Amino acid sequence: MVDINFLVFSFTLLSLSCEQSSFATLIITPAQLLRDDGNTIVSENGKFALGFFSPVDSTNRYIGIWYKRIPIQTVVWVANRNSPLNDSSGVFKIEVDGNLVLLNGGKSIVWSSNSSKSGENLVAELLDSGNLVIKDGNSISYLWQSFDYPSDTLLPGMKLGWDLKKGLNRYLSAWKNYDDPSVGDLTYRLINIHGYPEAALMKGSVEFYRSGPWNGIGFSGIQGSETNSFLQSEFVDNDEEVYYIYQHRDSSLVSVLAVNQTSGNGVVHRVSWVEPNRKWDISKSWPKDLCDTYKMCGAYSSCDIDASPSCNCLKGFKPRSPQAWRVTDNSQGCVHETPLNCTKGDDFLTFTGIKLPDTTNTWVNMSMDFEECRVKCLNNCSCMAYTNMNVTGRGSGCVIWSGDLFDIRQFNGTTQNLYIRKAASEKGGSGGSRSNIVVIVIVTVVTVGMLLLGLGGCFIWHTKRKSKGLKEKIEDRYTKDENQDDELQLPLFDLDAIKTSTNDFSDANKLGEGGFGPVYKGELGDGHEIAVKRLSKKSTQGINEFKNEVILISKLQHRNLVRLLGCCIQGEEKMLIYEYMPNKSLDFFIFDNTRNAILDWQKRFHIIFGIARGLLYLHQDSRLRIIHRDLKASNVLLDSKMDPKISDFGMARIFGGDQIEGNTERVAGTYGYMSPEYAIDGQFSVKSDVFSFGVLVLEIVSGMRNRGFYHPDHQLNLLGHAWRLWIEDKALDWIEKSIGGSCQILEVLRCIHVGLLCVQQRTEDRPIMSSVLLMLSSENAILPHPQRPGFFMERSPFKESQLSSDQLSRTSNDRTDASNEITVTLLEGR
Ligand SMILES: *[C@@H]1O[C@H](CO)[C@@H](O)[C@H](O)[C@H]1NC(C)=O
Ligand SMILES: *[C@@H]1O[C@H](CO)[C@@H](O)[C@H](O)[C@H]1NC(C)=O
Ligand SMILES: *[C@@H]1O[C@H](CO)[C@@H](O)[C@H](O)[C@H]1NC(C)=O
Ligand SMILES: *[C@@H]1O[C@H](CO)[C@@H](O)[C@H](O)[C@H]1NC(C)=O
Ligand SMILES: *[C@@H]1O[C@H](CO)[C@@H](O)[C@H](O)[C@H]1NC(C)=O
Ligand SMILES: *[C@@H]1O[C@H](CO)[C@@H](O)[C@H](O)[C@H]1NC(C)=O
Numbered sequence: 001m002v003d004i005n006f007l008v009f010s011f012t013l014l015s016l017s018c019e020q021s022s023f024a025t026l027i028i029t030p031a032q033l034l035r036d037d038g039n040t041i042v043s044e045n046g047k048f049a050l051g052f053f054s055p056v057d058s059t060n061r062y063i064g065i066w067y068k069r070i071p072i073q074t075v076v077w078v079a080n081r082n083s084p085l086n087d088s089s090g091v092f093k094i095e096v097d098g099n100l101v102l103l104n105g106g107k108s109i110v111w112s113s114n115s116s117k118s119g120e121n122l123v124a125e126l127l128d129s130g131n132l133v134i135k136d137g138n139s140i141s142y143l144w145q146s147f148d149y150p151s152d153t154l155l156p157g158m159k160l161g162w163d164l165k166k167g168l169n170r171y172l173s174a175w176k177n178y179d180d181p182s183v184g185d186l187t188y189r190l191i192n193i194h195g196y197p198e199a200a201l202m203k204g205s206v207e208f209y210r211s212g213p214w215n216g217i218g219f220s221g222i223q224g225s226e227t228n229s230f231l232q233s234e235f236v237d238n239d240e241e242v243y244y245i246y247q248h249r250d251s252s253l254v255s256v257l258a259v260n261q262t263s264g265n266g267v268v269h270r271v272s273w274v275e276p277n278r279k280w281d282i283s284k285s286w287p288k289d290l291c292d293t294y295k296m297c298g299a300y301s302s303c304d305i306d307a308s309p310s311c312n313c314l315k316g317f318k319p320r321s322p323q324a325w326r327v328t329d330n331s332q333g334c335v336h337e338t339p340l341n342c343t344k345g346d347d348f349l350t351f352t353g354i355k356l357p358d359t360t361n362t363w364v365n366m367s368m369d370f371e372e373c374r375v376k377c378l379n380n381c382s383c384m385a386y387t388n389m390n391v392t393g394r395g396s397g398c399v400i401w402s403g404d405l406f407d408i409r410q411f412n413g414t415t416q417n418l419y420i421r422k423a424a425s426e427k428g429g430s431g432g433s434r435s436n437i438v439v440i441v442i443v444t445v446v447t448v449g450m451l452l453l454g455l456g457g458c459f460i461w462h463t464k465r466k467s468k469g470l471k472e473k474i475e476d477r478y479t480k481d482e483n484q485d486d487e488l489q490l491p492l493f494d495l496d497a498i499k500t501s502t503n504d505f506s507d508a509n510k511l512g513e514g515g516f517g518p519v520y521k522g523e524l525g526d527g528h529e530i531a532v533k534r535l536s537k538k539s540t541q542g543i544n545e546f547k548n549e550v551i552l553i554s555k556l557q558h559r560n561l562v563r564l565l566g567c568c569i570q571g572e573e574k575m576l577i578y579e580y581m582p583n584k585s586l587d588f589f590i591f592d593n594t595r596n597a598i599l600d601w602q603k604r605f606h607i608i609f610g611i612a613r614g615l616l617y618l619h620q621d622s623r624l625r626i627i628h629r630d631l632k633a634s635n636v637l638l639d640s641k642m643d644p645k646i647s648d649f650g651m652a653r654i655f656g657g658d659q660i661e662g663n664t665e666r667v668a669g670t671y672g673y674m675s676p677e678y679a680i681d682g683q684f685s686v687k688s689d690v691f692s693f694g695v696l697v698l699e700i701v702s703g704m705r706n707r708g709f710y711h712p713d714h715q716l717n718l719l720g721h722a723w724r725l726w727i728e729d730k731a732l733d734w735i736e737k738s739i740g741g742s743c744q745i746l747e748v749l750r751c752i753h754v755g756l757l758c759v760q761q762r763t764e765d766r767p768i769m770s771s772v773l774l775m776l777s778s779e780n781a782i783l784p785h786p787q788r789p790g791f792f793m794e795r796s797p798f799k800e801s802q803l804s805s806d807q808l809s810r811t812s813n814d815r816t817d818a819s820n821e822i823t824v825t826l827l828e829g830r
């Protein structure tokens, strides 16, 4: 709210000459009233106008104040919000007793300022700040001012907060809808004013976002608010008043803080007028992300949007219920690792870089210094934390929290520490609970000669298994506990058996062509069906490396990943044996005009969810950190129950060349699914997979392919089209017809919303998979506003003549001069 970190172009003054119908006056007097006949009152420098208006798509008449020179009607204040006039009979006047009133045709009062006071020269004047004031002659004090009764907009110079003497609480309340300015249930207001005040976004009486308290420089929960250079913000907190106020450092800038109920679940945002584009730009919007959701994580835990899982106990704390915590139910929160014992004497742990906890149960004393504050907290067993109220200078004031601490999030760069009580025996330390990700780059240099070592049939890694038949081997595989951690027992298949099962790799048995070679269906004598991926013979990878990679992959076990049953290595032949998926792949259904009817909304949602879980496992939950790099509809296979299983995972890892540290010179992937940074710069990360996932979600919902999408009316691709419909509130127009009847509108909208967030241009704007799952599963989660997606325009970033990923992979594997292969593995330290 105090932050606009972007370029605001200066607002150029437009000529006033076109406004001939305006009053030549700034004031209303008892003798001079305002009718609904096109006349307006204009502020001295022509910045604001006051008059009758109708919202877009409405015929109701209201008295309002708007930016006069901005061509888009921007009403910042409305008088008769809840009592519109239905015709142009209205009259706005000041009565001799100093009361400003709006009368309807029948001369009855529909709105009143309730400000009666007699005077000699009573006038109502519209000031250049946008404030409508009633005053007596040239007196400098106002009998009444519209700034005391805000609508949905906080203009520069307006106070958000309390006049304690008058008992006046100034807060923002949203319009019910874009065409209806009546008071909605979304408000933004200062709370906890008798403790450590903060601002909160509320729906009715339910708080769902808080700014964090003002720490003397900025709001503790708004990153960057301490360093904003565009705004001069002030927070006043004394016996008479508690309020927040801002001004622009450069008075030619036009930006306001406003609450908006029709955007997502309701937001408070800063919008700025960008004159060259002649439009309002949302420069900041809160809540910003999932971690801004009020009490997202439980007591004594902090939310870190970059971590997975996002909720983690603070240092020195552990989950109250480890079981619930494991399944990401954080509601019970965390407890001290070592229970407090106040009688024995406690101590404090220092936490830095966090949004201060909910201030409902705070007590403050502005004249206490830091040491007094510590003692105050220590001596009161119900005090759980303390800090300086005001970090300006050397710090001043004391705030202490009693009871559990809630709604903490991790932030970089905020300067205020929090000191949380701990048992005396615990060791000191500082906060932050982020796990470090260790990136290990394995470089394998393989010479052609090493291939020769691989002659002579399959390797026997586990001789004790040698005597078992294929069937037993497969059953072993299936009965293995998914979380089992013991030594790998990957069966080796005999080449002859594979040959027999696939009719000697006959064309009739061919299921398709994957990224690294053809895939055949095989039937073992006992009725078991398998899928055999026959890897390109000329792959230059060494046998040992291949073996190691396969062992790694075989450890990946998850119900949404295709299961690797075994492998076969014989001479130049290398094969991977997978479970057979009778229902082919997702593209077979969603892009087919007849088969798409099989997938109703429930199945589609189930599939989206399953893919998300599989991808989360690859990214975060398996002991390796694996980036798929080629997630697409044809790589999602469906089992007999239509459960989705991601295939081809790790393939890129096995065979990908020329990659180091998340950057590759040879892009292997599929256009239409590739993120901009990957397609253009070869940079991949979990976030490039997230992009592909987003494309896939939008495809599943719409039944249309991103690649090859064509719309007669515009040049946008599927992503651009989806976004456009989203911002026009027409997203539902677009969903696959065959799911229309079966769908749950909110669930579909949430999927589209999540899909759009996943395809954001900037990697940092895309959620990680754990957040995606949270968003998909939680009806109440507050989702950030999607910006324009990456690749929204381009049908394809490359010419159609370029090779698809499959072709790319094949040709590169066919290269015989590649004697050095470099494989990148990103391993996560566990
Ligand atoms: C307009 O409002 C007045 C007073 O509220 C009401 O009597 C009248 O019927 C309304 N007219 C229309 C056309 O709705
Ligand atoms: C004026 O008083 C009436 C009746 O108490 C109230 O409904 C209305 O909201 C007041 N108007 C303003 C601007 O406060
Ligand atoms: C914070 O401290 C500074 C310097 O002592 C003072 O100017 C400012 O008014 C204080 N802010 C609040 C909100 O008390
Ligand atoms: C509120 O948000 C919606 C959706 O983002 C937008 O279309 C509308 O213009 C916003 N209204 C205001 C007053 O900013
Ligand atoms: C707290 O410490 C005192 C003194 O060491 C001990 O007697 C008491 O049992 C402890 N209480 C708890 C709840 O651990
Ligand atoms: C606030 O702290 C000052 C300085 O320690 C003390 O004199 C004063 O009594 C305290 N006020 C309250 C209400 O506790």
Ligand SMILES: *[C@@H]1O[C@H](CO)[C@@H](O)[C@H](O)[C@H]1NC(C)=O
Residues within 6 Å of the ligand: 363, 380, 381, 382, 383, 402
């Ligand atoms: C301890 O703090 C709580 C909450 O601020 C307060 O209600 C209580 O009176 C305090 N106890 C003492 C002994 O100061």
Ligand SMILES: *[C@@H]1O[C@H](CO)[C@@H](O)[C@H](O)[C@H]1NC(C)=O
Residues within 6 Å of the ligand: 305, 306, 410, 411, 412
């Ligand atoms: C915090 O800093 C780290 C390291 O500089 C950075 O990777 C991370 O994105 C930052 N987090 C936020 C929320 O800005």
